[in-house]
Amino acid sequence: MTAMTSSARPLLNRRLAAFGTTIFAEMSALALRTGSINLGQGFPDTDGPEAIREAAVRALRDGRGNQYPPGPGIPELRTAVAAHQQRRYGLSYDPDTEVLVTAGATEAIAATLLALVEPGDEVIALEPYYDSYAACIAMAGGTRVPVTLRPRDGRFHLDLDELRAAVTPRTRLLLLNTPHNPTGTVLSREELTSIAELAVERDLLVVTDEVYEHLVFDDAEHIPLATLPGMRDRTVTISSSGKTFSYTGWKVGWITASPALVTAVRSAKQYLTYVSAGPFQYAIAEALALPDSYFTGFRDDLRSKRDVLAAGLEEAGLTVYRPSGTYFITADIRPLGETDGIAFCRALPERAGVVAIPTSVFYDHHEMGAPFVRFAFCKKKPVLEEAAHRLKTAGAR
Numbered sequence: 001m002t003a004m005t006s007s008a009r010p011l012l013n014r015r016l017a018a019f020g021t022t023i024f025a026e027m028s029a030l031a032l033r034t035g036s037i038n039l040g041q042g043f044p045d046t047d048g049p050e051a052i053r054e055a056a057v058r059a060l061r062d063g064r065g066n067q068y069p070p071g072p073g074i075p076e077l078r079t080a081v082a083a084h085q086q087r088r089y090g091l092s093y094d095p096d097t098e099v100l101v102t103a104g105a106t107e108a109i110a111a112t113l114l115a116l117v118e119p120g121d122e123v124i125a126l127e128p129y130y131d132s133y134a135a136c137i138a139m140a141g142g143t144r145v146p147v148t149l150r151p152r153d154g155r156f157h158l159d160l161d162e163l164r165a166a167v168t169p170r171t172r173l174l175l176l177n178t179p180h181n182p183t184g185t186v187l188s189r190e191e192l193t194s195i196a197e198l199a200v201e202r203d204l205l206v207v208t209d210e211v212y213e214h215l216v217f218d219d220a221e222h223i224p225l226a227t228l229p230g231m232r233d234r235t236v237t238i239s240s241s242g243k244t245f246s247y248t249g250w251k252v253g254w255i256t257a258s259p260a261l262v263t264a265v266r267s268a269k270q271y272l273t274y275v276s277a278g279p280f281q282y283a284i285a286e287a288l289a290l291p292d293s294y295f296t297g298f299r300d301d302l303r304s305k306r307d308v309l310a311a312g313l314e315e316a317g318l319t320v321y322r323p324s325g326t327y328f329i330t331a332d333i334r335p336l337g338e339t340d341g342i343a344f345c346r347a348l349p350e351r352a353g354v355v356a357i358p359t360s361v362f363y364d365h366h367e368m369g370a371p372f373v374r375f376a377f378c379k380k381k382p383v384l385e386e387a388a389h390r391l392k393t394a395g396a397r
Contacts, residue, residue: 015138022131023361027345034349037387039309039375040357042181042327045383048246049287049294056250056283065278071270073101073254073281080285081254088213089224091232097259100266103276104251105211105240110136111269112207112236112255113175117142121172126158128362128369130181130209142172146364149183155321156183156330160194167198173205179212179222182359182374183330184323186220192228200230205261207236211253212326214244214295217303220324226256233258236265241284243327244298246378250280302327302377305384309377312388327378330359334371341373352390 010017024041031038047053059065065074072078078095085091093099102108109132117123119141125133127146137144147163149156174195178187187195199206206225213222226235240253255265306322310329313320319332338344341358349355360369377384 015141016135019135019138023357024131027355027357030346030349031355034353036349036353036355037379037383037390038355039377039379039384039387040345040355042243042376042378043248044246044378045380046246049290052245052247052283052287055286056279059279059282064282065280067278069101069275069278069281071275072096072266073099074278074285076285077101077252077254077281077288080288081256084288085224085237085256089227091224091226091256093256094259098256098262100255100257100262100269101281102240102253102255102269103273104242104253105209105238106132106253107251107269107272107276108238108240108253108255108265109133109175109207109209110139111272112238112265113137113140113142115264115268116140116205116207116236116261117172120170122168122170123173123175124163124166124171125175126177126180127364128182128359128372129175130177131362133175133177134364137175143170144364145171148363148365148368149180149185150368151321151332155324156180156185158185158187158191160191163195164198167202167204171202171204173207174199175207175209176225177209179210179216179220179323179325181212181326182328182357182362183321184326184328186216186222186325189221189223192223192225196225196228196231199234205234205236206231208238210237210239211243213239215299215302215327216325217299217306218324222325233261236261241287244295245284245287247280247283250277250284252277252280252284305377305379305381308381309375309384309388312384312391313375315388316391327376329375329377330372331375332371333373339371341370345373354387354390 027040078099081099082093082095113136117140121142122145123137123142124145216222236257242248310320321330345358357374359372360366363369
């Protein structure tokens with residue numbers, strides 16, 4: 001028998017019809033086909049600390065987490081997350097009622113938006129934005145309202161007047177990402193203070209994606225919005241282990257928030273993955289207790305890799321926006337006589353043997369992102385040096 005379908009109605013519901021195969025899948029496939037250096041998708045080419053991998057192996061062998069872990073996450077990890085927030089930022093959370101473990105930050109974002117957004121609610125997001133934001137807002141039935149970060153003086157800036165003007169009576173929440181992917185901007189204390197004042201004034205919820213919290217460079221400082229006056233009980237803070245410990249495949253993330261917000265998010269999360277990553281949760285609990293020297297050394301290593309790739313891109317003729325955080329560099333291709341980042345990135349593997357991501361796919365206003373492309377520098381230095389050499393000698397000019 002064959003399945004019966006209606007030719008009059010598309011199979012994919014209209015909320016997701018605009019979302020096809022992600023640009024990451026397309027460009028990673030292109031990298032494989034051409035044998036190119038993949039500086040597109042943001043994953044390291046080395047594993048994290050051996051001690052943390054061994055902690056996962058030990059948990060597997062000891063039978064910890066091989067069956068369903070507790071719905072909120074294992075107590076050890078929830079306690080470690082709460083201790084991390086207290087030690088790093090002075091934020092006090094009850095591990096039993098104010099911490100929820102998720103399948104990475106992506107599930108945390110999805111569960112949070114599904115829980116908190118009603119159909120028709122407006123969600124303000126800073127564009128360019130991580131691509132799952134748009135899909136998750138759509139799945140929740142919300143309306144996405146972009147506020148654009150604009151390049152100026154070597155970095156991308158938030159226009160606080162534009163943000164304030166975007167808030168309407170239908171605005172439910174602000175979805176922020178700092179350190180910001182893909183631009184590498186780290187919102188300043190002054191910017192965050194203004195955002196907090198706006199949220200309190202207009203009684204808005206705020207969801208903050210802080211997965212790059214430990215990857216801030218030079219004189220930048222990561223300041224969780226929840227530390228500011230009036231924000232502790234209206235902010236859902238999201239982070240994860242993948243970017244900090246270089247085990248992105250483990251998919252261990254978490255939220256911290258007030259009991260009421262955690263309960264709401266858990267109500268949605270339990271019908272998504274239910275639970276995940278049992279043995280890895282034990283390992284990440286140990287990872288969060290690593291000494292400060294680990295986090296400092298990891299940050300310094302990424303900063304030096306940033307500088308290698310940034311110098312190479314500049315030598316290849318691109319205008320580089322040197323990031324204050326994350327492990328991505330945004331570059332402007334217009335000095336090369338190019339204006340279409342999608343066409344540029346699709347041609348680049350054949351021209352130079354390097355893969356990048358066109359930033360316009362992270363915009364609602366695609367024309368604003370058209371001349372920008374994103375390169376990941378979370379790779380071995382020799383790989384970055386070879387990529388820079390290829391771009392300079394074969395690809396860019």
